[in-house]
Amino acid sequence: MVLMQKHKRTTLALFAIFLLLSACSSNQPADLPTPTEQIFLTLPVTDTPAAPTETPLPTNTPFPTLERAKYTLNTNIDYDAHTVTVDQIILYPNLTGNQLNALVLAVTPNLWDGSFSLTSLAIDGEPVTTYTLDGQRLDISLASLLPAGSTIEIKLKYTLTLPFAEQEDPNVSRPRIYGYTSRQVNLVNWYPFVVPYINGEWILHDPWFYGEHLVYDSADYEVNLKFADPATTPIVAASGVPEALPDGSTRYTITSARSFALAASRDFQTSSTVVGDVALTSYYFPFSEAGGQAALQASAQALQVYGARYGAYTHKSLAIVMGDFNDGMEYSAFYYLSKDFYNLYDGTPANYLTFVAVHETAHQWWFEQVANDQALQPWLDESLATYSERVYYENTYPDLVSWWWSYRIDFYKPEGFVDIPIYEGQGFRPYTNATYFQGAYFLEKIRQRIGDEAFFAFVQDYLNQGRGKIVTANDFFNILRSHTGTDVSDLINQYFRSVYQ
Numbered sequence: 001m002v003l004m005q006k007h008k009r010t011t012l013a014l015f016a017i018f019l020l021l022s023a024c025s026s027n028q029p030a031d032l033p034t035p036t037e038q039i040f041l042t043l044p045v046t047d048t049p050a051a052p053t054e055t056p057l058p059t060n061t062p063f064p065t066l067e068r069a070k071y072t073l074n075t076n077i078d079y080d081a082h083t084v085t086v087d088q089i090i091l092y093p094n095l096t097g098n099q100l101n102a103l104v105l106a107v108t109p110n111l112w113d114g115s116f117s118l119t120s121l122a123i124d125g126e127p128v129t130t131y132t133l134d135g136q137r138l139d140i141s142l143a144s145l146l147p148a149g150s151t152i153e154i155k156l157k158y159t160l161t162l163p164f165a166e167q168e169d170p171n172v173s174r175p176r177i178y179g180y181t182s183r184q185v186n187l188v189n190w191y192p193f194v195v196p197y198i199n200g201e202w203i204l205h206d207p208w209f210y211g212e213h214l215v216y217d218s219a220d221y222e223v224n225l226k227f228a229d230p231a232t233t234p235i236v237a238a239s240g241v242p243e244a245l246p247d248g249s250t251r252y253t254i255t256s257a258r259s260f261a262l263a264a265s266r267d268f269q270t271s272s273t274v275v276g277d278v279a280l281t282s283y284y285f286p287f288s289e290a291g292g293q294a295a296l297q298a299s300a301q302a303l304q305v306y307g308a309r310y311g312a313y314t315h316k317s318l319a320i321v322m323g324d325f326n327d328g329m330e331y332s333a334f335y336y337l338s339k340d341f342y343n344l345y346d347g348t349p350a351n352y353l354t355f356v357a358v359h360e361t362a363h364q365w366w367f368e369q370v371a372n373d374q375a376l377q378p379w380l381d382e383s384l385a386t387y388s389e390r391v392y393y394e395n396t397y398p399d400l401v402s403w404w405w406s407y408r409i410d411f412y413k414p415e416g417f418v419d420i421p422i423y424e425g426q427g428f429r430p431y432t433n434a435t436y437f438q439g440a441y442f443l444e445k446i447r448q449r450i451g452d453e454a455f456f457a458f459v460q461d462y463l464n465q466g467r468g469k470i471v472t473a474n475d476f477f478n479i480l481r482s483h484t485g486t487d488v489s490d491l492i493n494q495y496f497r498s499v500y501q
């Protein structure tokens with residue numbers, strides 16, 4: 001994620017708005033979902049999952065074990081009514097190593113009052129009533145134990161009533177994405193998904209005022225998309241590669257992805273290019289063509305630079321999407337750039353549009369391929385994505401590297417420990433100073449200390465070992481230490497509050 005930030009060289013009045021958006025506030029914004037918000041369905045529920053000893057073992061399991069979960073989302077969007085109906089099937093392989101008597105799914109649309117309406121829920125073909133939906137958390141207790149290595153089928157039918165997401169009053173809220181504006185529908189984290197199960201715990205953190213709180217296993221997605229009114233179908237940007245079906249619907253597929261995002265607008269204009277076997281498409285609103293082309297160009301360059309420096313991009317498409325909010329945000333094979341970056345684009349690569357575009361592109365490695373706990377260890381993806389901006393400039397516009405350091409990083413005089421969770425950031429500015437900018441300083445100093453060869457060998461190894469997984473800070477430092485005998489403990493002590501031996 002990258003928000004537009006206050007900067008001394010900019011005099012546009014817009015920045016007063018950005019300041020307000022980014023400002024630390026101790027008050028709960030009026031329309032931010034509160035972590036304690038609880039929305040209960042009226043269907044029968046039980047409080048706790050059945051104890052394992054009371055649950056019979058199944059005699060067989062009908063599905064072969066999958067390498068990862070498979071999500072099929074048969075989706076019908078009524079663009080003008082701002083509603084989405086979904087028939088969803090999750091094939092969930094139990095790769096936890098434990099037998100499970102319950103499942104936990106994240107249902108983030110339920111953080112918005114009245115947005116999520118569950119019609120039915122079935123497990124392996126049997127209707128389920130033994131569940132609770134509490135805020136974003138759906139607990140399902142299983143009628144029979146799910147042995148390690150077995151696969152279960154979860155079927156859900158639900159309707160989304162999209163919230164109006166335009167921000168008329170910048171004092172009220174952080175930027176938010178899920179919902180609709182006058183010219184755009186944005187579906188992010190819009191379907192229930194099984195959260196990771198790590199060390200005996202389901203990982204589902206509370207949302208926060210800034211930063212991301214969700215943690216994702218990788219999964220395969222098939223999204224079959226129809227619009228209620230085929231005559232006025234909007235232009236769609238999505239994670240995954242589209243395929244037109246005979247009935248007029250479109251099927252999108254993506255494998256080993258962290259999420260599936262979708263944006264639709266009747267106003268989108270598009271521009272495309274190809275890097276190797278990857279199709280990049282930029283989606284932008286009228287009067288933003290220069291910015292739309294520049295974002296496409298920067299992403300294409302970044303794909304080549306990171307492909308050479310880190311390792312291959314793993315998907316076949318990348319959507320670059322202009323968003324009606326003040327935020328850049330990464331999803332699988334898809335990222336948003338704020339409309340404000342386009343408005344301020346000056347025709348040169350020395351601006352927010354370019355460095356945020358390549359930052360979000362870098363998340364296709366750090367977030368998408370190598371995932372982390374975004375709430376508790378956000379620095380793992382954000383420091384690498386920020387430092388990747390530097391890697392982009394040094395390979396593409398080397399004369400701009402010193403500008404980038406001073407404009408992007410040094411100006412804010414960043415301080416603080418890199419390894420804070422989102423909840424301890426003390427405001428957006430101190431949070432990004434620590435996790436993004438101190439993180440970039442740390443990586444620069446490590447690179448200077450151990451040399452380019454060892455540094456990039458480390459980064460490539462970190463990618464190879466972490467691809468498809470959720471890594472931790474310990475993994476990061478263990479892999480780093482395997483690539484250098486040089487003592488870097490003073491740098492770790494300077495930038496990190498945790499001790500990493």
Ligand SMILES: [Zn+2]
Nearest residue numbers: 001002382385
């Ligand atoms: Zn980021």
